[in-house]
Amino acid sequence: MQFRRKIIMHEVRPKKFLGQHFLKDHNIAKKIVGALNTVAENETILEIGPGTGVLTKYLIQKENRNIVLIEIDRESIAYLNKHYSTNHIKIIEGDFLKLDLMNVTKDEISIIGNFPYNISSQIFFRVIDQRKQVKEVVCMIQKEVADRICSPHGNKIYGILSVLIGAYYRTEMLFKVSPGVFIPPPKVDSAVIRLTRKPQSNLDCDEELFKKIVKQGFQNRRKTLRNALKPILLPTDLTADLIFDKRAEQLSIDDFIKLTKKIQEWKM
Ligand code: SAH
Numbered sequence: 001m002q003f004r005r006k007i008i009m010h011e012v013r014p015k016k017f018l019g020q021h022f023l024k025d026h027n028i029a030k031k032i033v034g035a036l037n038t039v040a041e042n043e044t045i046l047e048i049g050p051g052t053g054v055l056t057k058y059l060i061q062k063e064n065r066n067i068v069l070i071e072i073d074r075e076s077i078a079y080l081n082k083h084y085s086t087n088h089i090k091i092i093e094g095d096f097l098k099l100d101l102m103n104v105t106k107d108e109i110s111i112i113g114n115f116p117y118n119i120s121s122q123i124f125f126r127v128i129d130q131r132k133q134v135k136e137v138v139c140m141i142q143k144e145v146a147d148r149i150c151s152p153h154g155n156k157i158y159g160i161l162s163v164l165i166g167a168y169y170r171t172e173m174l175f176k177v178s179p180g181v182f183i184p185p186p187k188v189d190s191a192v193i194r195l196t197r198k199p200q201s202n203l204d205c206d207e208e209l210f211k212k213i214v215k216q217g218f219q220n221r222r223k224t225l226r227n228a229l230k231p232i233l234l235p236t237d238l239t240a241d242l243i244f245d246k247r248a249e250q251l252s253i254d255d256f257i258k259l260t261k262k263i264q265e266w267k268m
Helices: 002-011 026-034 074-084 117-129 143-150 160-168 207-219 253-267
Strands: 044-048 066-071 089-093 109-114 134-142 169-177 190-197
Touching: 002 074, 026 109, 026 134, 066 074, 074 089, 117 134, 117 143, 117 160, 134 143, 134 169, 143 160, 143 169, 143 190, 160 169, 160 207, 160 253, 207 253
Parallel strands: 044 066, 044 109, 066 089, 109 134
Antiparallel strands: 134 190, 169 190
8 A cells, every 4th residue: 555655656746736635545535435426327427636546446436437537737647547548437638617518428417526625616616607517516625615615694604605506506514534634634624525406406586696696795794785785786775675784694595595586676
């Protein structure tokens, strides 16, 4: 084991700017892969940032699944091609943030990965934009971000991602992971979460406006919505409504939908 790890470290040097922290604990890798629970036969699993393939190794044990890897790091790509090309997996060298999932498959996709922490929020925004195709996500991220995503309203850590992800996906905190199981260890704690898409894929409101209100509302989270939403230029007779006395963090996802409908009706 020790010997193999040395070989990997030699072939792929961890690069900080790519958020590379390689998982060395295989039991955790197995647990993460085991947490994917909606993927059926012949469906596609996309792994973001496979690195040296610690998750990939267990993913390929799932039979009759189409496995696709996207990795930005050339050294990791060379490593993956050398060690995984014999299996039925497709390896893409590229940036997930620029990937159109329709180019991977026209069907539904489950996503897995130990995400590069520096771009995890951007990854989630891409997932939300392509939610019609993404039915499940199992990922390791910074614990603090995981806590935010899974937080209920009425809480200081509840924010944009809690609302935007929670509107479309059921969120679950699965387990925490300490820095010591990575090479090199990150400075923060990690956690694994699962997102399972809700059956109803559309919200009962103008979804673009919803997104705008959520983002604007949390931009000045200490202000009342009446003040925080000023850039949206709402008339005073509308903002006299008591809901505008509240702050964004006090609104549940349903409250945000109701608020969006109110503003929408006024705009029509
Ligand atoms: N899955 C591996 C590596 C996790 S580290 C493990 O658990 O050990 C995060 C990985 O994401 C790195 O391999 C890094 O190169 C890759 N990565 C960083 N930015 C990326 C991007 N924009 N698109 C795809 N992969 C990316």
